[in-house]
Amino acid sequence: MNIYTKILIGLVALTALILAFLFFRKRKKEEEQKEILKEPIKIYDKINTLMRSSTQQYSTRDLSKINKIILHHSAATGQTAEDYARYHVQSNGWPGIGYHFVIEKNGDIIQGNSLETVSYHAAGKNTESIGISLSGNFMNEQPTAAQIKSLKQLVAHLRAQLNKNLPVSGHRDHGQTSCPGTNLYPIISQL
Structure with a gap:
């Protein structure tokens, strides 16, 4: 041989x-x-209660367009979905909060936009993705165990709901940013 x-x-x-x-x-x-x-998942629907622009609206899409989940961090500490919505509307001039879901420090999952909404969370990828943000600055701190558990539940729920094995990536995979932070990014491999 x-x-x-x-x-x-x-x-x-x-x-x-x-x-x-x-x-x-x-x-x-x-x-x-x-x-x-x-395990049952608890999602708090705040689509109609978070701050929205009175003059603008996000566009919508067919759910078949969704082919990925993009993970973010808020890059701020001590804030909530309400704070992000206010900032996105008042400072960025957006129609509403940029994320579809926010996972608070205690693990609460807040829905800020319907899945049909094309919100602004990752330039050039908004039409095809779902934006999930975890509250916290994961360049400096670790996500809580409750946040990680809720993130895994939410990703599994979305995959089942849409009947697609949606890949999860970090915001930094799609643009010039450190988001979702050095301490959250490695979690993506567990999803």
């Missing part, structure tokens, strides 16, 4: 191992998603 044949056999064996690893990793994630979905 010559060296090339040995290398070829080695490459085939390595490819088989990688494919097996990826298959079992995918299967494990699917099982984790099913387990997470067994």
